[in-house]
Amino acid sequence: MDQEIMQKVMDEVMKRIGGGSVISPEKASDQKEVPTASVQNLVGVTEYVGISEGDTIGLVVANVEPMLHEKLGIDKKFRSVGIFSGRTGAGPQIMAADEAVKATNTEIAVIELPRDTKGGAGHGSLIIFGAEDVSDARRAIEVALKDLRRTFGDVYANDAGHLEFQYTARASYACNKAFNAPIGRAFGLIVGAPAGIGFVMSDTALKAAEVELIDYMSPTKGLSLTNEVVITFTGDSGAVRQALIAARSIGKKLLGAMGAEPEPATTPYI
Amino acid sequence: MDQEIMQKVMDEVMKRIGGGSVISPEKASDQKEVPTASVQNLVGVTEYVGISEGDTIGLVVANVEPMLHEKLGIDKKFRSVGIFSGRTGAGPQIMAADEAVKATNTEIAVIELPRDTKGGAGHGSLIIFGAEDVSDARRAIEVALKDLRRTFGDVYANDAGHLEFQYTARASYACNKAFNAPIGRAFGLIVGAPAGIGFVMSDTALKAAEVELIDYMSPTKGLSLTNEVVITFTGDSGAVRQALIAARSIGKKLLGAMGAEPEPATTPYI
Amino acid sequence: MDQEIMQKVMDEVMKRIGGGSVISPEKASDQKEVPTASVQNLVGVTEYVGISEGDTIGLVVANVEPMLHEKLGIDKKFRSVGIFSGRTGAGPQIMAADEAVKATNTEIAVIELPRDTKGGAGHGSLIIFGAEDVSDARRAIEVALKDLRRTFGDVYANDAGHLEFQYTARASYACNKAFNAPIGRAFGLIVGAPAGIGFVMSDTALKAAEVELIDYMSPTKGLSLTNEVVITFTGDSGAVRQALIAARSIGKKLLGAMGAEPEPATTPYI
Numbered sequence: 001m002d003q004e005i006m007q008k009v010m011d012e013v014m015k016r017i018g019g020g021s022v023i024s025p026e027k028a029s030d031q032k033e034v035p036t037a038s039v040q041n042l043v044g045v046t047e048y049v050g051i052s053e054g055d056t057i058g059l060v061v062a063n064v065e066p067m068l069h070e071k072l073g074i075d076k077k078f079r080s081v082g083i084f085s086g087r088t089g090a091g092p093q094i095m096a097a098d099e100a101v102k103a104t105n106t107e108i109a110v111i112e113l114p115r116d117t118k119g120g121a122g123h124g125s126l127i128i129f130g131a132e133d134v135s136d137a138r139r140a141i142e143v144a145l146k147d148l149r150r151t152f153g154d155v156y157a158n159d160a161g162h163l164e165f166q167y168t169a170r171a172s173y174a175c176n177k178a179f180n181a182p183i184g185r186a187f188g189l190i191v192g193a194p195a196g197i198g199f200v201m202s203d204t205a206l207k208a209a210e211v212e213l214i215d216y217m218s219p220t221k222g223l224s225l226t227n228e229v230v231i232t233f234t235g236d237s238g239a240v241r242q243a244l245i246a247a248r249s250i251g252k253k254l255l256g257a258m259g260a261e262p263e264p265a266t267t268p269y270i
Numbered sequence: 271m272d273q274e275i276m277q278k279v280m281d282e283v284m285k286r287i288g289g290g291s292v293i294s295p296e297k298a299s300d301q302k303e304v305p306t307a308s309v310q311n312l313v314g315v316t317e318y319v320g321i322s323e324g325d326t327i328g329l330v331v332a333n334v335e336p337m338l339h340e341k342l343g344i345d346k347k348f349r350s351v352g353i354f355s356g357r358t359g360a361g362p363q364i365m366a367a368d369e370a371v372k373a374t375n376t377e378i379a380v381i382e383l384p385r386d387t388k389g390g391a392g393h394g395s396l397i398i399f400g401a402e403d404v405s406d407a408r409r410a411i412e413v414a415l416k417d418l419r420r421t422f423g424d425v426y427a428n429d430a431g432h433l434e435f436q437y438t439a440r441a442s443y444a445c446n447k448a449f450n451a452p453i454g455r456a457f458g459l460i461v462g463a464p465a466g467i468g469f470v471m472s473d474t475a476l477k478a479a480e481v482e483l484i485d486y487m488s489p490t491k492g493l494s495l496t497n498e499v500v501i502t503f504t505g506d507s508g509a510v511r512q513a514l515i516a517a518r519s520i521g522k523k524l525l526g527a528m529g530a531e532p533e534p535a536t537t538p539y540i
Numbered sequence: 541m542d543q544e545i546m547q548k549v550m551d552e553v554m555k556r557i558g559g560g561s562v563i564s565p566e567k568a569s570d571q572k573e574v575p576t577a578s579v580q581n582l583v584g585v586t587e588y589v590g591i592s593e594g595d596t597i598g599l600v601v602a603n604v605e606p607m608l609h610e611k612l613g614i615d616k617k618f619r620s621v622g623i624f625s626g627r628t629g630a631g632p633q634i635m636a637a638d639e640a641v642k643a644t645n646t647e648i649a650v651i652e653l654p655r656d657t658k659g660g661a662g663h664g665s666l667i668i669f670g671a672e673d674v675s676d677a678r679r680a681i682e683v684a685l686k687d688l689r690r691t692f693g694d695v696y697a698n699d700a701g702h703l704e705f706q707y708t709a710r711a712s713y714a715c716n717k718a719f720n721a722p723i724g725r726a727f728g729l730i731v732g733a734p735a736g737i738g739f740v741m742s743d744t745a746l747k748a749a750e751v752e753l754i755d756y757m758s759p760t761k762g763l764s765l766t767n768e769v770v771i772t773f774t775g776d777s778g779a780v781r782q783a784l785i786a787a788r789s790i791g792k793k794l795l796g797a798m799g800a801e802p803e804p805a806t807t808p809y810i
Contacts, residue, residue, distance in 0.1 A: 019645075025767070058696060084756060109784055113763070115655055115695055118659075119658055119659030120658075121627060121654070121656060121658075136577065140743075146810025159629065160595050160627065161595075183713065193627075194595065194596075194597060194625040194626060194627050194664060194666075195625050195652070195654065195664075195666040196597050196598075196599050196623040196624070196666060197599075198597070199601075199608075199666075199668075200587045200599050200623065200799050201605060202605075203605050203608055204603050205638075206605040206607055206608055207605050213607040215609070216608060216611035218651065218652055218666060219652045219654035219664075219666055219764075220648075220652045220653070220654070220764070221652070221655075225654050225655040225764045225765060226654055226655075227625075227627060227653075227654035227655075227656040227664040227666070229666075231608075250585055250587070252598070253583055253584060254583070254587070254588060254597065256583075256586060257583040257585075257588060257597070258597055260555060260589055
């Protein structure tokens, strides 16, 4: 009978305080699944494609209204756009967009990085694909939404901050536009928050393997006032991976010293 | 008796976890009322006028200290200022300030938009009115604090983001200063977060009615790194309202697909 | 027996909703202690020095990797760096760094202020010390981590915002680099969020004592889009303290009118 009361009270408490608000903002996105067809029908909006990790929504517009199209500043032939917009994360979305652009007949028109992560230390993201046909735009968004579960695999967070590691054997147009990654070459990205952890991870990565530094970014230099240090680098694919793995090892220890054991958002892929 | 225990436990739980912290940041402001005289006496500070929606405080300074006055860069004759400062929201505060400036003998001296919303995706606001007399400054703040309950009426939020719609039949100086709204004409504002939802709402609005786009703003273009797309527009008052209503309809469906049903902060007015 | 059930339920509730998430973000850091040697061994990373208030981590790198060193743009002789990186607070960290630079053979190489405070209204901080020898860098970080408990003493917060007051009888290189404080002179700093409270505190401070205003900063002018007004000033040490005390008195009343009584993060020192 004690048990019964307990359950009743717990249900009431959970109902009144709301599920979402008691999860740490950096982890709130873990719960989302790539939507099924039934969800899509439920929304009942032709522009809706789906949602995924990091409070990310995927949308399409078949024929962008002319005044709005002009403001975007993209080629007139791209009358359709695919929109990939997330509250938490920029790296995962950019890497997923990179796969999408490789797999479809689209171009990356816009990459803008707001300061967000729902109270966390990092970016959100707005990525717009241009396409001549709406079916191409939709396909790009579908690929990106699906791939986002993979690219969130090496995002680790606790209440004190987050770490992110990305790798591709062959960078494409999204990585090039966002990070100046040389197209067709192996590319690595390291993000650490608070920023000091990013700095030490960067130092470790560059010492661990023979890689070529593309860029070093800090809160007011190249980032949107996030509390991060970010480096991007290229090189031999083995070296790029080795640098990432070394950084990940030290980063998890340092972030873990500030709070709980940092957990990956999905399944590590590097 | 079960009921009694339940109530006792709930009271204890609510006391220990605190009211504010378990409500999603975008909704935390719902609880506030325009303060009564007794609250004001309790504060015991002559500069205090009141508080309202969106963690907004209204203040006046009768004679701004000269060094500070110079830093503000406003006309010397405005020795008094009214200060309207909110954690959550810029649009609602600007629209309320627009009514205040119409109703009083004041000018809009400063509009600055921090990145805030207490962990949400949008702006906070700092609006300073200049006045020759402190009674005018106080009156402007009183009008703005009161009108803020109305202008939060078409702000909708859930844990994933927020939507905002504003309408005035006749824009005045605050809308002009903040948004380049033509003075005396109907004016509409649409805000969507995450940004992708703002984009689709903008496209829908511009297709729904014959309105004239004033501006298109995105996270790094015209906004304070918020995760929003914002459009402003003018036109015939019926067309402006029609565009707003069309955007609101699709926006609520899209944001609702990412989380709970988006609820208005107060009572919709459009 | 009611008592027993109550306790059991409360334990369960607290376990399920998690300790961290029900504390206001501005206060979450109160729980941290300056780490002991055993913690350090637990981390097992030579770069780790310790953690302190405001989710701040202290780190050292003995020999910064050459490509990274070049990106920092600091003198080549400073091959070692000390890194002082916090999620919540810039003023407390800068004041603590000021003491560290006085006490050690180091220089302030970098001060960058992200928009952070974990969903609060203010900054985080990234401060990098340059040193010719890693033992000097380590010593600087140790001094700064320890002093941070003091400099968080006049930081007051509630769910609606925060107030900060800092004082030094003799400003050194960190205050000079971050705030243009004249070296060797008394220096005061006032921060208020939401910004309107900072404005009224600034006005009060400048009227309360004969001090010289160094700078006035607002969300988009000199700050990283925080929802704050900040002033910095110098003068006779008694006057600087008098101005700070007057501002603190009115600030606590105004912020208290918006929410709970603002509590100091540690022990007030002014």
